[in-house]
Amino acid sequence: MSSFDLETYVLKCAKEAKQASDQLIMRTTEEKNIALAEMAELLWQERQKILDANKQDIKQAQLNGIPETRIDRLMIDEARIEGMIEGLHQLVALIDPVGEVIEQVTRPNGMKLEKVRVPFGVIGMVYESRPNVTVDAAGLAIKTGNAVVLRGGREALKTNQALVNALRLGLERANIPSTAIQLIERTERESVGILIRAKEWLDLVIPRGGAGLIQRVIEESLVPVIETGVGNCHLYVHEAANLKMAKEIAFNAKVQRPSVCNAIETLLVDQKIADDFLAQIVPLYREAEVEIRGCEKTNSIIEVEKVATEEDYAAEFLDLTIAVKVVKDLEEAIQHIHHYGTKHTEAIVTEDQQAAKQFLNRVDAAAVNHNVSTRFTDGFEYGLGAEIGISTQKLHARGPMGLQELTSYKYLVRGTGQIRE
């Protein structure tokens, strides 16, 4: 396919989504819920085709020498399809944010202003190998009256085709244009570039995946982007910490699931309690096979595997590695986080309310936690019901993004002939 044809193809998908969004905007909550239920039903009916497609993808990935961890993310089985179906059913039960009147006022000249929640229109999703994102994103989009253009990873193409085929059959049964869910079936690198410059048809782009993908989307996109997911999260153990609590949180935040964005990557320890605290946490980390990269002071207290470098403080390890730094005080901890943090989740453990207040106030992150593990930054844990990603920027949405974050608003202004003097 020539680059001209590729552009024509991608823009056609985007344009069809835009046209479908003009239909979607007129659907009631009930109609959208029926569509979600049909989508769930069709996933079940089509499960064998989906599993077969997934087997082909996995076979190809193995032939291509894709690492085992990525193949694991790609793999689906009947239980995972059931999980996707369950996710769609949960969406049905959630409150539809569209149509909510956020504010309402009558101005002195008699004109009535209503600030009303509306769908964005068309949302572009650019993501990597997890096929569940395909179903989650389509479901969240339909619930909020948005059309969606999906650009998943190359390895998952056949799986995504089978999933989207089922979802679109579901839309058709519910009398919603199947073009509201678009899958870009060309996985050349440039198809992403064309999509994220299609400002005429897309209203929002959400990248989900590694730091490289997200960076590329931010750099190239002409469509507004919500940056998601990179989490270089810190836990600061303050001098006035309850050390038993600090130990439990430090262990949980690193070890319970190290591959996710809300796990910690650096532990900051106040020098006044460093000897005592490191003596408690380090044996636990060692037992769990956590590799410790510590600063010189840490190394003088416990023997570390490696002395930490600038790169270690900046790294999102996403595995059983942790950087440890002994800091002079609260101020140094805050400055370290200002410098290395990615505005995701930052936590302090302390019994000193003044120190906690200063940390909560000054640390610039989507979530700032006091005496709570960083692992709770998550749509389900926050009670939002479902999430399309975790925003690490400050425009529009911050932290876990649920249904409300997939909407915009507009002003409806009603009058009786008012003109401006």
Add this chain to the structure above:
Amino acid sequence: MSSFDLETYVLKCAKEAKQASDQLIMRTTEEKNIALAEMAELLWQERQKILDANKQDIKQAQLNGIPETRIDRLMIDEARIEGMIEGLHQLVALIDPVGEVIEQVTRPNGMKLEKVRVPFGVIGMVYESRPNVTVDAAGLAIKTGNAVVLRGGREALKTNQALVNALRLGLERANIPSTAIQLIERTERESVGILIRAKEWLDLVIPRGGAGLIQRVIEESLVPVIETGVGNCHLYVHEAANLKMAKEIAFNAKVQRPSVCNAIETLLVDQKIADDFLAQIVPLYREAEVEIRGCEKTNSIIEVEKVATEEDYAAEFLDLTIAVKVVKDLEEAIQHIHHYGTKHTEAIVTEDQQAAKQFLNRVDAAAVNHNVSTRFTDGFEYGLGAEIGISTQKLHARGPMGLQELTSYKYLVRGTGQIRE
């Protein structure tokens, strides 16, 4: 100055702003209000220096052959300074959105979530010749606890220097770091490029000015942008319109102040009332020296100055020119607006509530008006008290942006040692 030095200089300004924002975040509403009052006071004390600087800018602009309309935008006199001062005083009286608890919930595990309104941090403003933007933007930023980096137009440099000097003296008197207001004094084109890529220091960029400037900022920025101001606004006179009302609105929306973004550029007239309505509005437009560029049908009813082209429908004239198109029905009007609109303000005049409902629901714009002139899309008219611009995108803010739109939020999560199972 070499390009290396230019980059060093711009980034130094941005970094200083970031450091100041860490101070600003800790100031109370009262402290910020005192700063605004001092800024106002200093503008008055320094007025002679400001006026002298402005005279120099104007003289230079005239030497450079800058058009009269742009020189008019650049010019300030004592009355305009009083207007700026009044604007700062009005900000003092407005409610500070920072610190507002937007939502609050205790989760089943006992952790307490608070969604709290916070400043963005550092806002970059890129604008053209109006010096009042300098004072408005600085005032709105300080009120909301944000630092600001101003990059005004080349022609206004001396004026902006004098204004910012006064504002910074005001900050100092109020014990707030004067580095919270930064003016980029290098007006090479590339200084904009460096600023809007300074993702490390800036949290938000707002461009204000012509379509070319806004387009450039969207294309080059790595910092999240709020797109503002380009308004190709339409008025649709439906078949069931009260024609007297339609005439008044059509005249007001075009003629009362044609140079602004919420004036209309195209009039869409339903074919069923086209003869009648055009016979009423055209003489009024002609009397006001409005140039009419009409479609063939319009031309067959009244003789137009020029037959409208695609370019005319796409143009934001910002002067006494209007495109007129006779449309078959509501659907054609909506499709025309879908195609040519810039998502600013769109209006319908009709007595038919069903038609109005469909127009309000389907037209995708920041403000959709029924029987009201488009000219009301404005922060003051909406009762927001002040505005930093009118957003025409859907991410974060839509329509007039007041104080609340200059804030983000974060989650404060307080617990008693909760860890994730």
